[in-house]
Amino acid sequence: MTFKELPKSYEPKEVEEKWYRYWIDGGNFTANEESDQPPYSIVIPPPNVTGSLHMGHALNNTLQDIMARFKRMQGYNVLWLPGTDHAGIATQNVVEKQLALQNKARKEMGRDLFIKRVWEWKEESGGVIVNQLKRLGSSCDWRRERFTMDEGLSMAVREVFVSLYKEGLIYKGDYIINWCPRCQTALSDLEVEHKEEKGHLFHIKYPVKGENETLVVATTRPETMLGDTAVAVNPDDDRFKHLIGKEVHLPLTGRVIPIIADSHVDVKFGTGALKITPGHDFNDFEIGQRHSLDAISVMDKEGRINELGGSYAGVERYECRDRIVDDLKKEGLLVKIEDHDHSVGHCYRCQTTVEPMISKQWFVKVQSLADAAIDAVKKGETKIVPQQWEKTYFDWMENIKDWCISRQIWWGHRIPAWYCDCGEIIVSVSDPDSCPKCQNSSLRQEDDVLDTWFSSALWPFSTMGWPTQTKELDLFYPTSLLITGFDILFFWVARMMMMGLKFMGSAPFKEVYIHALVRDSEGNKMSKSRGNVIDPLVIMEKYGTDAFRFSLAAFAAQGRDIKLDEARVDGYRNFVNKIWNASRFALMNLEGFEDKKVLPNKEELPLADRWVLSRLNRTAKDVSCALDTYKFNEAANIVYQFVWHELCDWYIEMIKPVLYGDGDSNERNNTQAVLLEVLRTSYQLLHPFMPFITEELFSYLPGEEGSIMKSRFPESDSSVVDEALEAEMERVMNTIKAVRNIKGEMGISPSSSVSLIVRGVSERHQQSLMKNENLLKIIARLDSFSFTDGDAPEGAATAVVEEMELYIPLKGHVNIDEEEKRLNKEIGKVEKDLEFLQKKLSNKAFIGKAPKEVVEKDKKRFEEVMLMKSKLVDSLGRLKCLK
């Protein structure tokens, strides 16, 4: 048999491109709706079509890919369904900006032309993030890629809208909503970002009508006084009781408004008198409703004062604030201005300060939907991991308010409602030809489009063909798992829960894994404005995709944000390199290997081989277990530890004598077989994390054809796990470590050979050590290895491993002072242990109350350590005699 040799170093780039193409061409990512394998499904959190890959995406998709590849290798029929989101406002903004460069405006173009332009943009640039996901190695079923504006998904949107409308769960009305004066659209509560800002509290005198008295109100937004329709005081506030029912002159307007009593007013805040502007404040709106006050909108859609603002008409809202303050000062009505910090709402797309406004909008009545969504999690139909997020989910769901779903933009699903001159509103899945009431055929469709999250709320089933009852839906809904960041728990997860339960009758996911946010190494959120963004593509380019993915997995501890430290990525790049070199070693040492297709009986194998197989099986079990519970960091660390420190540091070193020597060819063949088996299994364990290098290396293995993706994920064989054997190996390893320690501490060059004499060994251990003599000699670099029953050798360095005393004669270059120092150090350590154990064991309460096993264990330890100490002290005594 001849074997391919590996190139000297791993070149990620070429390998990654090669294998990704191979996987795609081979249809390896394609789910099969005809398969009778158990289904496993994940829908991707669709990134914005405008987006480009950031760390959040990279983490999110790496974790999904790990699960997808893991489950696929376990024999599941995996569907990982990808796609993008049309991102209404964001996309419209992007295209508008492009148009602005050409001095064009959306409104001049007209709706149809603009939409056409957006589609063109989508075709050209919308694929960026998809390609970046591919670069990451994502094993999505790209044949099923969806876009929220696809025809099928749009149909689902209409179905849902019409159905909810008919049931009375969608309504239209005049309410106060968040308005972005720049985007010129309504926003839902969630789309408003609150930020702490330094502001002022203006104290303004409102003269009481017919009295020689003024009522002072405090406000942060004096410009809204133009829309005041009352002043409210607390009904229990003695200072103002006599004013309730009277009226005040609203300064600068000539209007007169009532003084009302409402318990919402906080006696202790400001002046205790609250001006009420139902047209521009959420609270005031509610108070206004309670007291049947008029709600006056004094601003236009761009945030300028409108004609109802009298002489201020046309003035921008903040400019108006200054002017009003000036004017109040002139009239002597401004009492004072205090500094006051408060939180101000901003548009999540453009950061403009939002303006609460009264406006005709469409809403979803969410209470009943939310109740069902709460139930599903309470019953365990959907499990949220880590569980702490359930509380957040419940909290939000329990306090949810009706969802404003209409947006005054063009890019999105246009609301399927048509208006007839006769006053009829037709809500219908298909475009109506004429009014069912008056037969008039000149109908006008609603201008507004739906919130993007309305369509993404349907994602788990609309992408599988709903409302058509497809095979995919049958097989893959509900999905097995959703992986997403907590930042869209409300935006998206909660809404998918509501819609899935409503329209599919079951929750869309069995489990939801919520991962953390990726931050910079200081712990700050990455953002363009902070300039601390680490571009995942740059990292992939520098360290390779596998190293990057492995880093993300290793960082992904549950419930904790990730502070990405590039040094660790560098460390995992070295790990990739290590794997490569270990493989290279193996392939260089396969001379004469005959593949017998089956592993030798373990009885025939030497200690090292049996040990590595035992460890390997344990590792396989632990990795599966960790992945099943979404402990990605544990899984990564377990396999890292095994491959580097057990396989490379110990096993490969231990088998070198067998592979290099000209000894028993059968023994060598066995070891070669074991080495290949361990490598193959390691690649399989690593594959979900590092798809590329493992596929590449797998292809070099003799006897392997086809993709590692199609191979079976390692299942642990518990009959191979052997604790006694692992203990035996540990004794050998500790012996080697003791020799290395003496050499290191005594300044003896590692290459200089020394003798090892073992005294006081038990018969069993002696046999085992003798069997491994060759191994000990080579790895510990000994020129002789022997046992003695007689006196301890003189002039030797000493160590104690279990019951064994180890002696290394130091011959001519003996350094007694050094060895004395070293022994004292060892004795010091041992004494500390003894002191601790002594204290514990002399505590009657401990002996009496602690479990027997624990007490026994400590007693045994105490004896062992006592023995060790006496041996070390003896050695020290003998050493002193030499002086």
Next chain:
RNA sequence: GGGCGGAUAGCUCAGUUGGGAGAGCAUCGGCCUUACAAGCCGAGGGUCACAGGUUCGAACCCUGUUCCGCCUACCA
């Protein structure tokens, strides 16, 4: 205001039923040992934020405090 999370080695972080604190990087010392110097071997380094409590025993459970982060809210 409410809620959640964090504080462990110089740095970044693990530590799930409470039983003598771990990793990687960094540091120090020694090695070109024919897979790998992106490596190998050895060593040093922690009153697990603070104060109480429960327990034979606490990084872990309970209470309180301080500092940091995030989410959320009708903070005029």
